[in-house]
Amino acid sequence: MTMILILALVTGAILFGIGVYGALSQTNLVMIMMGVELMLAGAMVNLVAFWRFLHPEAYSGQMFVLVVMTVMALEMAVGFGVAIARFRAKGSVEMEEAEDLKG
Amino acid sequence: MSAVLLPILPPLIVTLAVLILRRGSAALALAGATLSLAGGVRLLAGALDGQAETLLLPGLPDMPLRLAAGPMTALLSVAVATVGTLVLVYAIGYMKRESGQARFYAVMSLFLAAMQALVLAGDWVLLLAAWELIGLCSYLLIGFWFQRPEAANAASRAFLYTRSADLGLYVAIFILIGSSGTSEIAASLEAGGSASTAAGLLLLLAAMGKSAQVPLQDWLMRAMAGPTPVSALLHSATLVAAGAILLIRSATLLSADTLLVVGLVGGVTTVAAGIIALAERDLKRMLAASTASQYGLMLIAVGAGVPLAALLHLLAHAAIKSSLFLAAGDFQHAREGTRFDRLAGIGRTRPWTFAGFALAALALAGIPPLSGFFSKDAVIAAALSAQGAAWLGPMALAGTLLTGAYLSRSLRLLWRGTGETEVVDGSAWMRTGIWCLVILAVGLGLAFGPVEAMIDLPAPEAAGVGVVLSGLLAAVGGLALGWLMSARRLLGPIHHWAESGLPVAGGLTTLIGRPVMAVARGCERLEGRLYDAVLGVGRAGQVVANYVRVGDEHGIDGLIFALVSGVRDLGARARTLQSGLIHHSLAISAVATAVLLAILFSASLSV
Numbered sequence A: 001m002t003m004i005l006i007l008a009l010v011t012g013a014i015l016f017g018i019g020v021y022g023a024l025s026q027t028n029l030v031m032i033m034m035g036v037e038l039m040l041a042g043a044m045v046n047l048v049a050f051w052r053f054l055h056p057e058a059y060s061g062q063m064f065v066l067v068v069m070t071v072m073a074l075e076m077a078v079g080f081g082v083a084i085a086r087f088r089a090k091g092s093v094e095m096e097e098a099e100d101l102k103g
Numbered sequence B: 001m002s003a004v005l006l007p008i009l010p011p012l013i014v015t016l017a018v019l020i021l022r023r024g025s026a027a028l029a030l031a032g033a034t035l036s037l038a039g040g041v042r043l044l045a046g047a048l049d050g051q052a053e054t055l056l057l058p059g060l061p062d063m064p065l066r067l068a069a070g071p072m073t074a075l076l077s078v079a080v081a082t083v084g085t086l087v088l089v090y091a092i093g094y095m096k097r098e099s100g101q102a103r104f105y106a107v108m109s110l111f112l113a114a115m116q117a118l119v120l121a122g123d124w125v126l127l128l129a130a131w132e133l134i135g136l137c138s139y140l141l142i143g144f145w146f147q148r149p150e151a152a153n154a155a156s157r158a159f160l161y162t163r164s165a166d167l168g169l170y171v172a173i174f175i176l177i178g179s180s181g182t183s184e185i186a187a188s189l190e191a192g193g194s195a196s197t198a199a200g201l202l203l204l205l206a207a208m209g210k211s212a213q214v215p216l217q218d219w220l221m222r223a224m225a226g227p228t229p230v231s232a233l234l235h236s237a238t239l240v241a242a243g244a245i246l247l248i249r250s251a252t253l254l255s256a257d258t259l260l261v262v263g264l265v266g267g268v269t270t271v272a273a274g275i276i277a278l279a280e281r282d283l284k285r286m287l288a289a290s291t292a293s294q295y296g297l298m299l300i301a302v303g304a305g306v307p308l309a310a311l312l313h314l315l316a317h318a319a320i321k322s323s324l325f326l327a328a329g330d331f332q333h334a335r336e337g338t339r340f341d342r343l344a345g346i347g348r349t350r351p352w353t354f355a356g357f358a359l360a361a362l363a364l365a366g367i368p369p370l371s372g373f374f375s376k377d378a379v380i381a382a383a384l385s386a387q388g389a390a391w392l393g394p395m396a397l398a399g400t401l402l403t404g405a406y407l408s409r410s411l412r413l414l415w416r417g418t419g420e421t422e423v424v425d426g427s428a429w430m431r432t433g434i435w436c437l438v439i440l441a442v443g444l445g446l447a448f449g450p451v452e453a454m455i456d457l458p459a460p461e462a463a464g465v466g467v468v469l470s471g472l473l474a475a476v477g478g479l480a481l482g483w484l485m486s487a488r489r490l491l492g493p494i495h496h497w498a499e500s501g502l503p504v505a506g507g508l509t510t511l512i513g514r515p516v517m518a519v520a521r522g523c524e525r526l527e528g529r530l531y532d533a534v535l536g537v538g539r540a541g542q543v544v545a546n547y548v549r550v551g552d553e554h555g556i557d558g559l560i561f562a563l564v565s566g567v568r569d570l571g572a573r574a575r576t577l578q579s580g581l582i583h584h585s586l587a588i589s590a591v592a593t594a595v596l597l598a599i600l601f602s603a604s605l606s607v
Helices: A002-025 A029-054 A060-090 B009-021 B025-048 B071-094 B101-120 B124-142 B149-180 B194-210 B218-225 B228-236 B239-249 B256-279 B283-303 B307-335 B351-365 B371-384 B389-415 B427-454 B465-484 B487-499 B504-577 B582-606
Strands: B053-060 B063-069
Touching (some): B009 B025, B009 B101, B025 B053, B025 B071, B025 B101, B063 B071, B063 B101, B063 B124, B071 B228, B071 B307, B101 B124, B101 B228, B124 B194, B124 B218, B124 B228, B124 B239, B149 B194, B149 B218, B218 B283, B228 B307, B239 B283, B239 B307, B256 B487, B283 B307, B283 B371, B283 B389, B307 B351, B307 B371, B307 B427, B351 B371, B351 B465, B371 B465
Antiparallel strands (some): B053 B063
């Protein structure tokens, strides 16, 4: 049982690490958002693993995961909205060229 | 309008008119003086009818200004106006070639008005005001040629001498008003007691200054630097007379001891000034010394308790001395100077003026039947019958002797010798003035009887034959001595001393001048120190203010500016974090999260 928990936690950690790397190394807005999604996904795997192995009788863990998924969806919607607006205005979603965003 | 203003107002108005119009000043001044004379005559007529005009004007609280025209004051007013008018007639000729006519006539008129106010004043405050005004006018007139240093000097000297003696009048008036509670002259004189003695002595001091009595006689000789009509007016009926008039009017106040002091001052002056006059080498200065000497005689009469004799001599002297001065002014124009060596022999070239001069001189010496004979007789009689007759009598006789001597000496010097004489402009005016006054000087003696009857003063005792003879002997003896012997032989060893004006003046310089100068220097030093102290306080304040300013600029301002710039720098640094690059933001948040985790981790380990 414990091996499975460790596996789940390692999977979550790997996912998170890939996400961090992706978000920091990519220059494309879409790719950065994908990195962010991966980080969230890693965090959710952790959450689910701890729920399953510590308090399987409580439902609040599942509810929390569902809330996080909703937030992910919203974030995607906003992020892609910004990306499209940016692409329409500048013809590119390269964040290296987006210094003017500092306002 | 009360008639008592009539002698005062016309000259006063003329003064203003001359100053405003600045033309026709001589005619205006003459008109003013004539009107003043008419007013005086009107007052005198009223006083003879027993109607003494008085006028109250609003003055100080409880001390109204009071003008009173009693018989004596009205008579004096007429005398002042007469001499003033005739001197102005003369001045039209004398001043013809001078500039500054408006100034001259304006001040002369003011002088006349002030003197009339002084004569007619019925209260001390008005008298004091008039007294100061004549002092001011004499200063302005003596310094008429203020471009000449000696005239400016003489004016200041006259002003300072009389002014410092005037302090006596101030204190005397304060004492009199304080002790009697009224400022009316006649009422305040009845106070009596020790206050009256002090007041009497102080009045004497004031009179000594104005009437140039020893030791304050020096300014009178120097005042000759002014124009001759001024000298004539000053010496006969105005400035110098004011002192004698003051004493005559306040004679009832003086106690026996004070009277003796008055008489002695007069006696010493009449002898000392007579000696100075005998040795004098300048005609006008000789006449000035003679004035001091004659006022000495008047003081003797006052001191002998017979102010009426002094009044008679004052009137006679007014006419005589003004005619002498006017004649001297005529000579001065003819020879451009008044030194006897310049004037030698002028008597032969200007016989009319010289005849007037000689007649007036004989009148002053006391030759009958000229006016001076009667008045001088009254003075000598008073002196011989007075309490201090042992002192006053010989002094009065010596004064008479000296008068004869210096006058005949001057006649001799003017008659003998030769010199060039210039033709003088306007001599008709001058001669008119001179001769009118000479006629007065000759004939005034006739009026003395009515005057004695009119004036409410104790009449002098009828002079005995011995007194008349002794006076006459002194006069004739003096005339003969002066004509026959030179001043050097007459005076012997004291001639040199007398020639320099019996240097009591030098004594005055050491006695009064040096201490006053020392006090003045002390005051100057004190003032300098005070000034330095005040300046030091100011400087210290400035230094403190400077430090406060520096502290303000560098301390408080610096703190605030440092705060401001710190905040601004912080803001600028914080701005660099906000590059606008998402990677930066992400990296920062990742690092921050890592740091946060590390902190939480270590915290959980340590718990």
